[in-house]
Amino acid sequence: MRPLRLTVNGDTLETAAPAHWTLLEVLRYRLGLTGSKQGCDKGDCGACTVLVDGRPQLACLTLAALAEGHAITTIEGLMPLHVAAGGDGPDPVQGAFDRCGALQCGFCQPGMMLSARALLNRNPCPTRGEIREALSGNLCRCTGYTQIFEAVELAVAESLGVAPAPRAWEEQRMKPAEAQEQARRAAAALAAARERNDGGPGARS
Amino acid sequence: MERYIGRDLARPDGPAKVEGRAVYVADLDVPGAWVGGVVRSTVARGLLLGLDFDPGFDWRTVAVATAADVPGENVVALIADDQPLLVAREIEHWGEPLALVAAPDELQLARALAAVRPRIEARAACFDLERSPRVFKSIRVAQGDAGAVFRDVPPGARVVEGTYRTDSQEQLYVETQGFVAFPPASDGSVTVRGSLQCPHYVQKALARALGIAPEEARVVQLATGGGFGGKEDYPSVLACHAALLARVARRPVRLILGRHEDLAVTPKRHPARVRVRAAFAADGTGLALEADVLFDGGAYTTLSPVVLSRGVLHASGPYRWPAAEIRGSVVATNHVPYGAFRGFGAPQTCLAIERLMDRAARELGIHPFELRLRNALRPGDTTVTGQRLEHSVGSLEVLEAIARRTGFDRHAWGAPHAESGPRRRGLGFSFFFHGAGFTGSGEELLRGRVSLALLPDGRVEVLAGSTEIGQGTQALFTAIAAEALGADAADVVLATPDTARVPDSGPTVASRTCMVVGGVLAAAAAELRQRVGDGAASWRERARAFLAGGGDGAVTRAYAPPPGARWDEHSYRGDAYPVYGWAADVAEVFVDEDTGEVDVARLWTAVDVGRALQPRLVTGQIEGGALQAVGWAHREVVSARDGRCEQDRLATCIVPTTLDAPRFDVTLVEVPYPGGPFGAKGVGELPMDGGAPAVLSAIEDATGIHPAQVPATPERILDLLVARAEEAHA
Numbered sequence: 043m044r045p046l047r048l049t050v051n052g053d054t055l056e057t058a059a060p061a062h063w064t065l066l067e068v069l070r071y072r073l074g075l076t077g078s079k080q081g082c083d084k085g086d087c088g089a090c091t092v093l094v095d096g097r098p099q100l101a102c103l104t105l106a107a108l109a110e111g112h113a114i115t116t117i118e119g120l121m122p123l124h125v126a127a128g129g130d131g132p133d134p135v136q137g138a139f140d141r142c143g144a145l146q147c148g149f150c151q152p153g154m155m156l157s158a159r160a161l162l163n164r165n166p167c168p169t170r171g172e173i174r175e176a177l178s179g180n181l182c183r184c185t186g187y188t189q190i191f192e193a194v195e196l197a198v199a200e201s202l203g204v205a206p207a208p209r210a211w212e213e214q215r216m217k218p219a220e221a222q223e224q225a226r227r228a229a230a231a232l233a234a235a236r237e238r239n240d241g242g243p244g245a246r247s
Numbered sequence: 248m249e250r251y252i253g254r255d256l257a258r259p260d261g262p263a264k265v266e267g268r269a270v271y272v273a274d275l276d277v278p279g280a281w282v283g284g285v286v287r288s289t290v291a292r293g294l295l296l297g298l299d300f301d302p303g304f305d306w307r308t309v310a311v312a313t314a315a316d317v318p319g320e321n322v323v324a325l326i327a328d329d330q331p332l333l334v335a336r337e338i339e340h341w342g343e344p345l346a347l348v349a350a351p352d353e354l355q356l357a358r359a360l361a362a363v364r365p366r367i368e369a370r371a372a373c374f375d376l377e378r379s380p381r382v383f384k385s386i387r388v389a390q391g392d393a394g395a396v397f398r399d400v401p402p403g404a405r406v407v408e409g410t411y412r413t414d415s416q417e418q419l420y421v422e423t424q425g426f427v428a429f430p431p432a433s434d435g436s437v438t439v440r441g442s443l444q445c446p447h448y449v450q451k452a453l454a455r456a457l458g459i460a461p462e463e464a465r466v467v468q469l470a471t472g473g474g475f476g477g478k479e480d481y482p483s484v485l486a487c488h489a490a491l492l493a494r495v496a497r498r499p500v501r502l503i504l505g506r507h508e509d510l511a512v513t514p515k516r517h518p519a520r521v522r523v524r525a526a527f528a529a530d531g532t533g534l535a536l537e538a539d540v541l542f543d544g545g546a547y548t549t550l551s552p553v554v555l556s557r558g559v560l561h562a563s564g565p566y567r568w569p570a571a572e573i574r575g576s577v578v579a580t581n582h583v584p585y586g587a588f589r590g591f592g593a594p595q596t597c598l599a600i601e602r603l604m605d606r607a608a609r610e611l612g613i614h615p616f617e618l619r620l621r622n623a624l625r626p627g628d629t630t631v632t633g634q635r636l637e638h639s640v641g642s643l644e645v646l647e648a649i650a651r652r653t654g655f656d657r658h659a660w661g662a663p664h665a666e667s668g669p670r671r672r673g674l675g676f677s678f679f680f681h682g683a684g685f686t687g688s689g690e691e692l693l694r695g696r697v698s699l700a701l702l703p704d705g706r707v708e709v710l711a712g713s714t715e716i717g718q719g720t721q722a723l724f725t726a727i728a729a730e731a732l733g734a735d736a737a738d739v740v741l742a743t744p745d746t747a748r749v750p751d752s753g754p755t756v757a758s759r760t761c762m763v764v765g766g767v768l769a770a771a772a773a774e775l776r777q778r779v780g781d782g783a784a785s786w787r788e789r790a791r792a793f794l795a796g797g798g799d800g801a802v803t804r805a806y807a808p809p810p811g812a813r814w815d816e817h818s819y820r821g822d823a824y825p826v827y828g829w830a831a832d833v834a835e836v837f838v839d840e841d842t843g844e845v846d847v848a849r850l851w852t853a854v855d856v857g858r859a860l861q862p863r864l865v866t867g868q869i870e871g872g873a874l875q876a877v878g879w880a881h882r883e884v885v886s887a888r889d890g891r892c893e894q895d896r897l898a899t900c901i902v903p904t905t906l907d908a909p910r911f912d913v914t915l916v917e918v919p920y921p922g923g924p925f926g927a928k929g930v931g932e933l934p935m936d937g938g939a940p941a942v943l944s945a946i947e948d949a950t951g952i953h954p955a956q957v958p959a960t961p962e963r964i965l966d967l968l969v970a971r972a973e974e975a976h977a
Binding site for chain 1: 255257258260261262264265266267268269270271273274276418419420421422423470471472473474475505506716717718719862863864866867870871872873874875896897898902903904905906908910911912913914915
């Protein structure tokens with residue numbers, strides 16, 4: 043057994059575990075934080091993704107001992123951290139995932155949402171291509187990914203105060219002019235925001 | 248005015264899932280639980296002569312179960328009782344369970360598993376479905392005299408034929424399979440909790456294996472991380488193993504498969520070889536169809552007879568064939584048993600008929616869209632089983648929608664390419680249908696039930712055995728119940744699928760949860776609404792008044808087949824399915840002729856869902872199913888060597904990532920089905936059928952080769968390109 047002192051979701055927690063245990067094992071089976079999932083234990087599926095100092099990291103490939111001294115964020119911490127930062131209720135990523143159909147079975151979603159949160163922290167207005175790239179380490183077998191991309195885009199659009207571009211199946215139920223106008227506004231807001239952010243604080247690193 | 252139909256409801260399971268609070272089996276905190284493991288065969292066929300237990304290991308520290316410890320029958324009860332829970336003597340596949348071990352922790356378990364030494368005499372095994380010595384099931388569908396058309400081809404008519412092969416496919420639910428079993432209670436009853444699709448299948452299997460009555464076996468579903476058919480039959484094996492270990496160890500046992508083990512031993516899609524030939528008049532009108540369907544069932548029967556049935560019944564494609572003969576067999580090999588995977592036999596035969604239609608279009612000089620349109624089943628037509636299509640036949644509507652959305656009907660498919668360089672663009676097409684609900688008399692025999700219970704506060708509890716596995720059962724059932732009751736969504740409470748509480752609604756399979764079970768739910772809710780009565784007061788106020796007045800707030804309804812439905816299981820004639828979903832896909836691909844790599848850039852799909860009760864959910868089903876189909880089309884390789892799956896981890900068992908997914912464009916077509924709740928019909932499996940043929944069709948458009956095997960890997964495409972080049976030189 044090795045004593046461990048970990049900073050998880052803003053709290054400093056002390057526990058002990060065999061020296062070879064991974065961060066995922068300690069989170070799940072010592073600290074009771076079972077929101078981080080084990081899908082493969084080989085670093086392939088991304089279901090165990092947590093944030094370490096704000097960057098996505100695979101907890102199943104991280105020795106718990108090496109996580110000491112770093113700030114760890116798990117899915118359980120997203121809402122409390124959002125509230126602590128002055129937000130109201132769940133993290134916007136969580137709300138958007140829930141409303142967009144981005145989650146079906148839900149098993150890959152904790153890791154997926156943490157990857158998305160890390161993306162938005164470093165790039166508040168990502169393009170579809172940047173979203174695809176950032177989430178490419180997180181496998182989902184249910185959704186076909188589109189509603190996940192749409193969730194991230196919804197979170198972005200809401201942060202800019204515009205409606206997101208209508209999805210194909212929504213657009214077919216709208217008046218063509220109305221759909222075009224909504225898509226145009228979303229694209230314009232996104233482009234303006236990207237211009238503002240380019241090179242400024244919080245820009246892509 | 249409908250309040251909940253056609254409008255997206257918040258998922259009842261959403262908040263717990265996005266906040267990481269949903270409890271999956273591995274998240275269950277069970278004090279004192281041991282961990283279980285399985286000793287497996289290392290040969291694909293042989294005799295188990297005995298099990299040696301290393302005397303150097305302290306066997307008092309663990310619990311062990313062998314075939315001799317099975318208190319009931321040593322079978323996995325499903326269709327045929329040919330599969331043992333634990334091998335007694337004959338080994339039929341690699342990884343077959345020989346013994347079970349439970350230990351206080353993973354380390355001790357690993358030591359104990361290594362200390363069991365099976366003595367095995369290997370025997371010659373069969374891995375070739377075309378050389379199998381044993382047939383599990385054969386089916387023949389015949390209409391008219393197809394043989395006569397091919398013997399004496401009418402003047403001007405043309406015969407087109409092909410042989411198409413499809414490899415296996417892994418479901419790849421991201422949560423591996425697992426159960427926690429509890430030791431028998433003092434009254435002998437047993438409880439298991441786990442990741443599963445069909446609680447009552449598991450209950451029946453437990454009762455047989457443990458020698459107890461079904462009601463003494465309690466099965467509780469936990470949050471389930473995907474299924475896609477993969478958690479239809481195998482959970483019965485795992486639950487029985489876990490329960491047996493809990494019984495021997497006299498304590499709770501967690502039996503959760505690691506990814507290696509899950510990939511190695513759980514059932515996957517049946518590999519298939521389909522020979523098909525068709526005769527067409529010069530104008531493209533189909534005259535006759537013959538198909539010879541052969542599925543590899545693997546070592547045991549599992550669900551193979553039903554998979555074959557669906558395969559055979561979809562081999563005609565959604566087309567009119569005045570004469571047809573379809574013969575199918577599923578045979579035994581020493582592969583790990585194959586089982587259920589979304590589509591359930593239909594994707595294999597759909598691939599064959601759609602590739603044949605493309606080949607016919609080329610040979611007849613008719614546009615592939617036009618050929619499909621000319622032969623498409625229309626309202627009033629009869630299928631190859633003699634079923635007259637009356638309701639919700641959206642065939643022409645989906646064809647019209649996909650043409651409008653993509654212009655494929657004007658695309659010069661198969662024309663020589665002008666562009667230079669190795670990267671070739673192509674568009675491909677598929678048209679397909681899928682029977683919703685169980686085949687033939689299945690639903691009538693099953694009579695799936697749903698119960699409703701008025702709670703003291705006036706809310707309504709829905710009791711159903713249908714499981715939420717991600718597809719949206721909870722949101723759908725809430726919307727259907729609230730709409731049919733005339734209540735608020737907040738007035739509806741869903742019971743956890745727990746066999747101690749919910750009736751058998753039938754399994755969560757076969758695109759039946761929304762259409763069949765949802766239909767029973769709507770009928771039950773309408774009955775309760777009638778009892779309570781409408782009025783100006785809120786539902787809860789009226790319901791409380793009804794209860795206070797001594798009203799009976801418990802309703803149970805069972806499935807009632809549509810009037811006039813008929814099916815003859817012996818001749819395979821009649822109404823094969825209550826109704827069909829219809830769809831058409833267009834795929835856009837880029838093929839690199841230097842490497843054989845395929846990039847599926849876009850996929851348009853138009854789907855007749857009857858009625859989109861929850862547009863966002865049904866779109867998610869369509870996109871998710873279509874991506875599985877696209878993955879199978881060209882990327883997802885599953886192969887076996889000496890009966891052992893070669894893809895033993897996610898680094899080699901490849902499924903599409905965010906970077907691989909095409910841009911989807913989904914058009915929902917609504918031709919309401921009067922037999923379904925608010926017009927809906929089943930849609931879960933349909934999107935799996937058309938993706939692969941559309942992608943292969945697009946590869947053909949891009950390159951001129953005719954891929955005849957799924958997956959169309961770069962190696963296979965290069966082989967065809969090389970053969971084409973050699974032909975050009977000859």
